[in-house]
Amino acid sequence: MNKNSNSQPKSYEQEIGDSTFEAFNGTFSSTQISNDNPNEDASFNDLARNEGRDCVDISPPRKTPFLNDTKSQGTLDTSLTELVDQQTDHEETKELKFGDYETYFYYKKLKQQEKDEQYVQWRTKKTNQFPPIFSNCVIYVNGRTDPDITQLHRMIILHGGVFLNYLGAKSNATHVIASNITPRKILEFRNFKVIKPEWITDSIKEKKLLDWTKYTLLNSQYGQKGLESHCDQKEKSLPPNRPIDATHPEFLKFFFENSRLHHLSTWKADLREKFQQEALKVSKMSQTFTTQRKIIIHIDFDCFFAAVSALSHPNIDFANEPIAVSHGGKGSSDVSSCNYAARKFGVSNGMWVNRALELCPELKILDYDFKLYEEKSKIFYGELTRMGPDCIFPVSVDEALIELSSIDDEGSALMNICEKLRNNIYVLTGCTVSIGASYNVLLAKLCLRKAKPNGVFFFFQPNDVGNFLKNIPVKQLPGIGHKIEDRLANHLNKGSKEIVTISDLNSVSRDTMVKFFGIKTGTKLFDYCQGLDDTDIDISKNPSRFIRKSISIDVNWGIRFENQTQVDDFLGRVADHIYQRLLRLGFLGSRLMLKLARRTKGAPIDPPKYLGMGLCDFLSKSTNLGAPTREVGLIATELKSLYRMIGVAITDLRGVSVTISELQKCDSEANSVMDQRQLQFEAKKPKEKEMQGIEQNLFESGPFIPHHSPAKKTMQKLLQKHLVDLDTFKALPNELQQEIKFELERRNVEVLFEKSPRKNRNRNCLLRDGSVKKISKVQPKTQNKRLDLIGDQKLLNKVILNTPVENLENSPIHQKTGLTGLTIGEQKTIVLNSYWASAKMKTFNKLYGLGIQTFYEFEDWKNLLRDWIRFSFESENEKPIGIHENDLDVFYGFIHKLILNEKIYEVLSLADIITCSLSSSELTSNDIDNENDWRKIRGELSNMLKASLV
DNA sequence: TGGAACAGCTTC
DNA sequence: ATGGGGAAGCTGTTCCA
Known part of the structure; x- marks a missing residue:
């Protein structure tokens, strides 16, 4: 984002040089701006932009008219180039370094449209009227085009359209004009009609609005294929006018690239692992203290991301200028961290940039600087280690709990230590930290909130704890989120807007809380309300607590499938992602869980949020992979199998989440799985x-x-x-x-x-x-x-x-298995009979793993099914036994495995057996429900087959 | 009774 | 357009051997 004009001055010259826009600017400026609004000439350079990366503007008032009144077209006006040079050389460039395009465009949008209007008025006074063919259009131009952006700009506004300088994610743009579109842009523009510039020129020629679909860009090509080496043959052009969704082979890549949460989460997890190891080393030195009272301090950077990102911008007055950190580009991205100056305006973390800018127009948006966060974090933890506390418990990159019980003085000695620590960290990192200290983790946390920003807060008066806690909202208690708060508010007959405080809970008994929230959560909540917390932060006492336990991938956006093949392909790609991460982190996993989000019955097919998940039910199923593995093929197959077992209708699928757990460290390929x-x-x-x-x-x-x-x-x-x-x-x-x-x-x-x-x-x-x-x-x-x-x-x-x-009987394997003393046939009998007899319902389950694994000929399966059908009609307490749901699950699972292995004929014969069995006179069909159930199952087999053939 | 499987909540 | 697009951990509930 910070590739400002200093680094790429040429591109501006080129862009400006080859255009005719000075004809527009020249006349415009000389008549409207240079004379009437000399302070407003900045808009010219709005036009000298390309893909939002090279905005040169944010000009201070400029008095000197820099263009004369000539209206010649197609020539490079040197004074304009000078302007650009001037701008890049002077103070306004410092603003560009902020990467603050968001704020800038936010302002400019309104101003520029105002000026467009002025220009149109002025222009139409002098010349002929232009037909307002674009009167209902709000148009954004992206990238290099021919005619270029400034000409298009002129054409659009003269013909009644609105020209957008900046495309917000939820912008009201009706059309996007582009000659070329990169894969990344396809995702960015998925909400819009992306059209070639010829649509504009042709429409003007024809003096009427032409059908945009004839000019759609997505139909023809991605463009820039040569530049993006990874965009090879794998990328076929999208179906006409079809937005990119999870069916696209590159979707996951786009999705993760654009998902700020994903970036944050993985990045955080990585750091955590690293620091936890360091912390483990540190805590080895610690002894068990038997002192009655602990001293716990909770230390945390003040708005970490905002503070660290601001370090790269020394000219920011961090204490007074409102700033926020967000992934650049979109107004709909979240404010991940903002400083206290911004909070005064009501800006808060988690808020969208658009909204934050509404509250605080001066808000500067800074980019993430993950590398720097990591560096600062390292220094932070280094300093904590150097201090030599009893133990360090890393909460996250910028936050730690520390035990200092050996100090045995909660007065000035502790205060000196804390202030020294704060000072050292400030000197070393340039960022302020706050410290809360008390005799347990809970209270230290609460103290920290009182200490912020840039302060210290101690609480060591157990007798006064009721007073300390009474006005604290329950939401501030660790582990208490909005759901629990809501339930408490509901129980206390409080309005949903009212804040539930700890004193509100004084009337709630421990039993009630346990009844409401279960033994652990209930007890914890009750204890917290008394200021009690016995959390132990000594890592060395329980190292297993710090080992990574699972790896997961969540995709809850863009999930729209039409057929089984698309789902399977997608699951295959997810499996590959899981594999990549297992490899990177050096793990094998043996348990795989698939969680699906299914559109809730009655929820709209298309939720308000574009390609969002809307209201969903969640369903999950897991399986054992047998042994620790990260083999893609196995993961993919199991995911497909799990999908079928969950059985969500393909068109109702809105979210997919895959977790692999029961992890085992396996650092390199050389360190073989088999070893x-x-x-x-x-x-x-x-x-x-x-x-x-x-x-x-x-x-x-x-x-x-x-x-x-x-x-x-x-x-x-x-x-x-x-x-x-x-x-x-x-x-x-x-x-x-x-x-x-x-x-x-x-x-x-x-x-x-x-x-x-x-x-x-x-x-x-x-x-x-x-x-x-x-x-x-x-x-x-x-x-x-x-x-x-x-x-x-x-x-x-x-x-x-x-x-x-x-011909199993004739094969050498038959003799070899004679080791067991049984022939294959005998073994089969034992297996079948034993299972059937001992756990009737579990037959398929037990044999499921064998299903396509060779040792049972298909006749056995047929017989098994016949038995099962017969069994379901047998009476127990004068009622037919019926079909057990679990058995059915297993059976379906087996069928899916057959289908996955393309054993279509086998599935058909099983379906046939159901039909035959039902019509056979053998069955005293005294249960019509049971019979119908079997018919449904029969139908389901056909459906599954059909789905697989799509 | 204890664990497997799934569901729900919270957190940064 | 007033939103929740990650990932991980822990806890709760239900079912079953």
Whole structure:
């Protein structure tokens, strides 16, 4: 944003030089401004702008007329160039350094339109009338155009249109004119009709407003394809007049680039992690203090972002000039931090820039400077460390809790320490901090609020705590947000506008609070009202509290899909994002959650906010990935599967959120997943009982990872080792080898190669990168629990790659599994019968993971379904058992897996079985509801198939 | 009873 | 146009083994 005229003087000359706008300016200035309004000539340079980056203006009053009265067209007026040079050389440039285009344009918009009017009046007096063809148009011109912006400006206003100098996000512009449009601009202009300049010139030629859709830019091309190397073939042009939404392949990139919250959040998390580690080191020095009274100080920068950003602008009088920090460009972006001068005007954090400027027109908007925040934060924490407190608890970049109990003096000694700290930090960072101190975290927090700005506030009179707390709004208590406040207000019969204070809660009993908010929150709230808080900030006592526990991505804007393919593609891209972040942060995760926002029934299809989510219900579902992983393919598949299990209608989808948790550190690719898992495997032996029963049979029967059978982690770990014959593997075509490796990786299956089928020597482990590592001999006991996949290429292919095995009985695998003493057929029987008999409803759930994993031929599934249908019609207490919802979920999940694997025929045959079963005389159909349910399920299968074929 | 799964709230 | 476009953590509730 601060690329001001000093850094790019040439562009202005070029822009000004090749235009004819001095014809307009010349006459305009000489007649209207130079003479009548000499203080208002700034608008000329408004026109010398391009994409908002190079505004040279903000001129002080200029008395000398700099253009003469000539009206010659197409010549470069040197005096104008001089003006630009002058401006760039003189004091007004300092204003530009603020990057303060927002304020500037806000003002200029009104003034300029006023002047446009004057110009039109003057012009039409002298010459012929121009037909007001653009009378209903508010037009903004973007980028380089031909004719250029100044000519277009003139054309537009002369023909009755309104010319916009600046396009606010919620601007009333009706049209955007551009010759070229970058992908980024496509997002920015998604609300507008983006049209080529020819629309203007042609309309003027024809003396009537032409159909803009014939000139739409988005139809034809993105433009600047050559410049943006990443905009390759992946980017196809958008459908005509279609705004960019989550269906666009580049949507996520745009979305995150434009999401201030996303920037802040990830940036904050990164810093936090870093400082927490430092803090951990510090706190190791601390001992446990058994002193009765703690001394806690809460220290925090005063409006951190605003203060730090202002440092780069030494000419700002930070104490008196209102400033705010916001992501530049849009009036609708949030004020993330503002100084106290701005707060006097009523500006507050979280407010939109537009609104803030309304309240305080002088408000200067500064850009973020993340690098500098980080630097200052480092200094801040460095100073805290140097001070050598009992422990440091980082709350965020600019905020920390510190324990100083060993001081044992809450009077002048503590005050001296605090003031010295504040002074040191001010000297080192140039920013002020405030400190609140008390004998617990809660009170220290509340003191801090009283200390701000640039002050200290102590409270150490336990006997007076009631007095201290009584007028404090409950909203100020940590962990109490607007929801809890609302409920309290409601309970106390207070109006929604009234502030609930702590003294209001004196009448509320502990029991009531617990009843309202649950045991933890209720008790906490009650204790807080008495000024009680036993939060311990000593990190070293509980380090696990500081380890990152999840990584998530939220997209709740721009989500509009029409068909399953779009949703699946999108989920695939989200999976990739998750993968990128796991990689960057050095984590693997084993639990995946998908949360969907579904348009609430009755809510408008299009909410007031463009492509916003509107009123939604949230639904979530999670799954175990089996073992820690960050494999994109697996994440993507699971997300798709979860989506289907949640079952939100595609057109009602408004938000998607993905969280991966149960994280495990894995810093580099070299530190292979398999190595890690091996360690884990060795370290944690399964419990005896988990080895028993049917699960053992399943385990012994073959290689599958039952992703969807919950709580079988140990079993999955057991299944992670399989033997593969190295020679056989090597003999496979390269392509197939890769495919197998990929698939094994996908399932996190560790592959053990056996040099010789007969002897268990020279065992090797296939590593992630394809290399082979020697491993020690496998213990005999575990050995016989493993399945040797020795055999031909075809079998490997079949067993590993999910292809159906038609002739299982004839394959070598049959003999190999003889280790269990059972034939495949017997094992199947046991599995099926045991599950069916012992947990009738859970059949599909238990076998779900096996569904497309080879060992069960499709006939089994058919039989299972028949059984299930029959079972649902059986009577229990004279009522049919019916279809259990969970079973249905599992069944649908299975169907979706089949569909994902393109096993269309199989789905059709299952649907057929439902139809046949229902019409069979075997069923004494005494429950019409049940029968209808089955028909619905039958219909649903068709729907799912249809959706997949779109 | 304890944990898994999901839902809700709060925070910077 | 008066808005809430992130991400993470903790707590609560329900269900099930």
